[in-house]
Amino acid sequence: MEILDILIIGAGPIGLNCALEAGKNNLSYLIIEKGTIVNSLYNYPLYMRFFSTAEKLEIAEIPFISAAPKPGRQEALEYYQGIARQKNLNINLYEKVLNVSKNDEIFEIETSKTKYLAKNVIISTGFYDIPNMLNIPGENLEKVRHYYTEPYPYAQQKIVVVGSSNSSVDAALETYRKGAEVTMIIRHSEISENVKYWVKPDIENRISEGSITAYFNSELIEIKENCVIFRNENGEIQEIENDFVLAMTGYLPDFDFLKKAGINLQGDCLNPVYNSETMETNIPKLYLAGVVCGGKDTHLWFIENSRIHAEMIVKSIITKQR
Incomplete structure (x- = not known):
């Protein structure tokens, strides 16, 4: 050989x-x-x-x-x-x-x-x-995605995007512009400083105007078929309706x-x-x-x-x- x-x-x-x-x-x-x-x-x-x-x-x-x-x-x-x-x-x-x-x-x-x-x-x-797993109940459901390719499958759907990195921000903006109802759940107090400088103002403005909902200092704790459960910045447990979870956690x-x-x-x-x-x-x-x-x-x-x-x-x- x-x-x-x-x-x-x-x-x-x-x-x-x-x-x-x-x-x-x-x-x-x-x-x-x-x-x-x-x-x-x-x-x-x-x-x-x-x-x-x-x-x-x-x-x-x-x-x-x-x-x-x-x-x-x-x-x-x-x-x-x-x-x-x-x-x-x-x-x-x-x-x-x-x-x-x-x-x-x-x-x-x-x-x-x-x-x-x-x-x-x-x-x-x-x-x-x-993928860097969330390790929470429901992460194995078919509705959960750890990879994002394009926005079209998520048109007119209720989307939860986990994270605030470049991939999270891209997914949030692209799905929003194709008609998705987008909620971001973010562990930190703001959008990551590492987000592309020409994209960061876009996502911050969409959040500021209410087009995209963002929960900062928050953590997703469970995923169910028709909803997700998370802990908000006040430590309160919240539940929102949901069709897909894009877990952009690295x-x-x-x-x-x-x-x-x-x-x-x-x-x-x-x-x-x-x-x-x-x-x-x-x-x-x-x-x-x-x-x-x-x-x-x-x-x-x-x-x-x-x-x-x-x-x-x-x-x-x-x-x-x-």
């Missing part, structure tokens, strides 16, 4: 960048991806726009041309999938990595289809696969997979242990790249500030080979 120089888990923007860097340095590599190319971006809301400008999303110095100041989901899909196609990157799609183990100096990677051997492994799996990396691979996780935020200069974990020659490096602190790493991981990792691999 061929022993690869590098096996990369995840075909997101940073995984693709790692492959490009490996190819540039004549290292054999393979990307294994459980979905499509840039699978997380594919599952973003259909009309999502990035906070960053196009040049900050570029990889391998390949220009990202966007008609708008802030590129959208479809433009990003075209850009990253176009790179994979044009550069003929070695990618196996719709193949899930089940286990990574090390025997002496060689990793054995078991997937849903076969096994691979590699001298080095890069985990670049992002954080979009596992997402988490696959910590079980990281632990199974032997990576140490530290603190309440389960931050993976790695060398900040090489991105190598406590397991020699097993590296992390991209958002997965932040543990529960998923706001620490983005495409624009983790693009450098590819060069750091490949430099470390080459240095170890000498």
Whole structure:
């Protein structure tokens, strides 16, 4: 069986960048991806726009041309999938990595289809696969959504949006403008400061004028078929009629997979242990790249500030080979 120089888990923007860097340095590599190319971006809301400008999303110095100041989901899909196609990157799609183990100096990677051997492994799996659950009664009802794609299914429905992040605000505004009756239930005292600066005034004005109802310093405590129950800022229990709940409470990396691979996780935020200069974990020659490096602190790493991981990792691999 061929022993690869590098096996990369995840075909997101940073995984693709790692492959490009490996190819540039004549290292054999393979990307294994459980979905499509840039699978997380594919599952973003259909009309999502990035906070960053196009040049900050570029990889391998390949220009990202966007008609708008802030590129959208479809433009990003075209850009990253176009790179994979044009550069003929070695990618196996719709193949899930089940286990990574090390025997002496060689990793054995078991997937849903076969096994691979590699001298080095890069985990670049992002954080979009596992919703941050509310852990309340009724969360398993069919009316509850942890992912939001578009507003049309919610027209003329009573919607509860949980949270005040970018995804929560986008869902609230889009469903409101398609005729939904929108209520936001927010743990904090105001809309998150991290909401896109051109969107934040919009949601605040809609709340101020009463078009969207917002309960601040409040907590959803139960979901029923025809209503939701929450605790308001005065500690009182309230019940309102409801058709759908959009629980935009964030997402988490696959910590079980990281632990199974032997990576140490530290603190309440389960931050993976790695060398900040090489991105190598406590397991020699097993590296992390991209958002997965932040543990529960998923706001620490983005495409624009983790693009450098590819060069750091490949430099470390080459240095170890000498």
